[in-house]
Amino acid sequence: MSTTATIIIIVAIIVVVAILIALFRRAQTRKIDQQRIAADEHRREAETRTLAADQARAAADEQAARAERERLAAEQQRAEAERQRADANALHERANELDPDVPDPEDQASETDPARR
Numbered sequence: 001m002s003t004t005a006t007i008i009i010i011v012a013i014i015v016v017v018a019i020l021i022a023l024f025r026r027a028q029t030r031k032i033d034q035q036r037i038a039a040d041e042h043r044r045e046a047e048t049r050t051l052a053a054d055q056a057r058a059a060a061d062e063q064a065a066r067a068e069r070e071r072l073a074a075e076q077q078r079a080e081a082e083r084q085r086a087d088a089n090a091l092h093e094r095a096n097e098l099d100p101d102v103p104d105p106e107d108q109a110s111e112t113d114p115a116r117r
Contacts, residue, residue, distance in 0.1 A: 096102045
């Protein structure tokens with residue numbers, strides 16, 4: 001084989017290796033760019049989900065606060081109803097004390113209790 005042919009083969013091999021290296025680097029660059037794009041998409045999706053989760057949490061907190069206010073209002077209404085019931089019972093007792101037609105409970109107990117006779 002002549003020296004010229006050997007030089008041409010070596011140059012061709014070097015050119016092919018250089019082309020392969022360039023193609024490999026280009027493929028790596030493309031892969032890195034695709035990974036960056038995928039990462040950006042994931043970040044946007046994560047941000048969207050974070051925002052949705054924050055909104056859901058805020059709505060749940062608001063609902064819990066509303067439920068607590070309603071519970072407190074119901075508790076106050078119950079306490080007021082009990083107070084009104086106690087007032088009504090006191091008025092009944094006072095009316096019975098004042099009414100001459102209502103027998104005294106102590107008198108009734110002595111009439112029905114054989115030990116008091």
